[in-house]
Amino acid sequence: MEIIDGYKGVAHVKASQVGLHHQGLIGPDSYILNNGNNLSYQIISGNKIRILDGIIVVQGRRGCIEPGFYEELVIENGSQGEYRKDIIAIQYSKTSDTGIESFDLVVVKGTPATDTPALPELTFADINSGGMLHQEALYVVTISDAAITSVEGQLETLCSVADMVELDGSYDGKKAGWLKKLGGRVFAHAHARTVLWSGTTTLYSKLTEVINSISAHKSSSDHDGRYYTESEIDAKLNGKANSSHNHDSLYYKKADVDKKFIPAKVNFTTNPASFVATSNISYSCANIATINMYIKSGSNVMANNNDLLVGVLSVAPINETLISIHDDAEKALMLGRIKTDGSIVVKARNLEGERYLIINASFAFSS
Incomplete structure (x- = not known):
């Protein structure tokens, strides 16, 4: 066991010990510490990027660009019709003969491609195990044709x-x-x-x-068998009618069908000067009226050969309709008519006294 924070009479605190301490306190990987401009970037031109001041920790080793200073890096121009990804990296190096350690900002150039360029490979090493060269990605720079199109940060900024x-x-x-x-x-x-x-x-x-499972699930293609794609949905919907589409001009509506097929009562108003309706069971359905009435006449009203108005129906035939009217007592048959205004007229037959008439008929009428 070797003491670090203690007086030994000689210089004894090593860089490796400080690095291990920082890893235990801050974390084992690489981070930007929350200070100044946090090593943020500025695009100066089509091939130049400026890195502003801030502090970084790489495997416990700290490095910085001091406040008020910056470093500029040149990005090699791209070619027309090609894409490329370069990496701006923090490069740790240690000389083998002197053991001197240093940090530098470097640009690691990627390989151009006509579609999706790959990231260039960096050199990785465990500094605390004697690694001599290690590169840590700070930014990924995307070049399209001859211009910088995006710069993406790669390190987390920790709070103080x-x-x-x-x-x-x-x-x-x-x-x-x-x-x-x-x-x-x-x-x-x-x-x-x-x-x-x-x-x-x-x-x-x-x-x-859990995070790895979610990432694998999101990137996998195992959903295709469970869901329709957008193009499949569009193809299926193309064969369906719009929500505004209807067949009102081709078919009867429910109200129209009900009106035609649900029986409705036909009313009858007698001629009060001559007749009294004792019973009226008359209905209409689908523009057909069925008349069933039992009518009582006044005394000697029918003791002549005249046309007598019996009364008026609430519906009228399309054409004047001839009907047979029976005298219930004499069993006599009389001629009657239902006119186009709905009135019922009977031809009297010199029948004296009060008469009881039976009227049964059917006719078509318009709505």
């Missing part, structure tokens, strides 16, 4: 300790996490690498498993 507010919570009596705040982002960060999910599985491992 001052931006952390301790969050109450416990897991087996221990602190469960932090509330981390950076700008407008507020999120909870649990000690996922140490908190157990189940058995010996950590929360971090479980979350990684």
Whole structure:
């Protein structure tokens, strides 16, 4: 065991020890620390990008561009009709003879392609295990034809300790996490690498498993058998009628059908000067009227040979209709007519006294 933060009488703190300390405190990978312009970029021209000030940590080794300074990198021009992806990388290097370590910003050029260009390969190494050269992607630059079309950041910017507010919570009596705040982002960060999910599985491992499963599911093509594609839906709908389409001009509506086939009562108004309706069971259906009436006449009203108005129906025949009218007492048959105004007229036959007439008839009428 070797002491780091203690007086030994000689210079003894090593760069590797500081790097290990930073990895334990900040994290094992590479990050941008929240300071200054956070190594943000500016596109200066069609082939030049400026990296502003900020601090980076690569496997525990810190590097910076100081406030008020910047570095400019030249991106090689592309060719017409081609695409290319270059990487702006933080390059760590260590000389074998002196052990001197350094950081540099470099551009790793990709291979041009006419459709989807691939990312160039970087050199990776474990610095704390003696690696001499390591490249960490800071930005991916896409070049289309002869112009820079996009610049995509590759590293997470961490918040400072001052931006952390301790969050109450416990897991087996221990602190469960932090509330981390950076700008407008507020999120909870649990000690996922140490908190157990189940058995010996950590929360971090479980979350990684879930994220990988979701990513695999989103990128897989196993949905095609379960859902119709847009073109398939369009093809099926093309054979269907629009919602505004109707057949009103070809078919009867329900109300029209009901009107034609549901029987409706036919009313009859007698001529009060001569007759009294004792019974009227008359209906119409589908523009056909059926008349069944029992009519009583006044005394000696029919003791002549005249045409007598019996009464008026609520519907009228299309054409004047001849009907037979029976005298219930004499069993005599008389001629009658239903006129186009709905009136019923009977030809009297010199029948004295009160008469009881039976009228049965059917006729067509217009709506």
